Amino acid sequence: MSNSLSKLLHYLTFLKKHRKKLYNESNKYWALRNALDEHSIETYFQPILCLRTGQTLGFEILNRPVNINAFTNTEEFYDFVGKSGEVFSIETFIRRLSFKRIADQANAEPFYNQKMIFINVHPQVLADPSYRTGETLEILTNYNFKPEQIVLELTEKEAVTDYAQFVKVIQHYKQQGFRIALDDAGTGYNSLKTILYVKPDFIKLDKSLIRGIHSQITQQHLVRLLLDYAHNSGTKVIAEGIETNDELIYLQKAGVHIGQGYHLGKPLPTLLNGSLPQYGLQNVSLLKTKLKTVNRR
Ligand SMILES: [Ca+2]
Numbered sequence: 001m002s003n004s005l006s007k008l009l010h011y012l013t014f015l016k017k018h019r020k021k022l023y024n025e026s027n028k029y030w031a032l033r034n035a036l037d038e039h040s041i042e043t044y045f046q047p048i049l050c051l052r053t054g055q056t057l058g059f060e061i062l063n064r065p066v067n068i069n070a071f072t073n074t075e076e077f078y079d080f081v082g083k084s085g086e087v088f089s090i091e092t093f094i095r096r097l098s099f100k101r102i103a104d105q106a107n108a109e110p111f112y113n114q115k116m117i118f119i120n121v122h123p124q125v126l127a128d129p130s131y132r133t134g135e136t137l138e139i140l141t142n143y144n145f146k147p148e149q150i151v152l153e154l155t156e157k158e159a160v161t162d163y164a165q166f167v168k169v170i171q172h173y174k175q176q177g178f179r180i181a182l183d184d185a186g187t188g189y190n191s192l193k194t195i196l197y198v199k200p201d202f203i204k205l206d207k208s209l210i211r212g213i214h215s216q217i218t219q220q221h222l223v224r225l226l227l228d229y230a231h232n233s234g235t236k237v238i239a240e241g242i243e244t245n246d247e248l249i250y251l252q253k254a255g256v257h258i259g260q261g262y263h264l265g266k267p268l269p270t271l272l273n274g275s276l277p278q279y280g281l282q283n284v285s286l287l288k289t290k291l292k293t294v295n296r297r
């Protein structure tokens, strides 16, 4: 067999093997391009609650293209944006859109106007030296939000390469009044390093740490470790992806401050407070009594 024929056969085998993957990737790419061209992004708001009182403290803004066939969820969309090579322009576009959409609702309803707004930010964007740090502030002023209401959620799925620049930009944001959350903690490249350098206001525990936590000792140890750190450094811990009552009750008992997940409130296109299911609330009062008994010993 000639060399070129053998190469062709190799290529065809490769194509066959990766056809589905390539098809999915190109589907995502066009969904992304299309979404930005037509401004056809859907925005959802998921409530974030105090696990002690049940009060809704704020909302995480979640975006994804209307073409849901290409992306199964917001996270997948967001990961794809990170790898697209166009993260900078897409992020700016989505950030403006997010603030506009939440402002449309929050400004009409003073009750929601004071809530915290959690937005997802790719660390690469902040680490880029050409990033204009004043831009977000300008957008906020246009929509009557204060920087203190805004929590920038930084995920670490893509490793940060220029750490010094990254930390410098974060300090700049903090000085402007913004708050910082480390997103998906427990899954990233350098979670502990980032926690130490960035000193976030919030640590968001990834859903993989929360799933079944009531019966998973290793997950419990890691969560307790982060809670200890948080307790000593004035950081608040947010448990993401709470889906069952068992998980909720465990987290309440462990002293996790804040929670988010389908069990407390689904992402919706309109702003709607979440709630602790009644059983969870009853357990908090039971728990308080139990804790008092334990403390007295
Ligand atoms: Ca997030």
Ligand SMILES: [Ca+2]
Residues within 6 Å of the ligand: 183, 184, 204, 206, 240
């Ligand atoms: Ca997350």
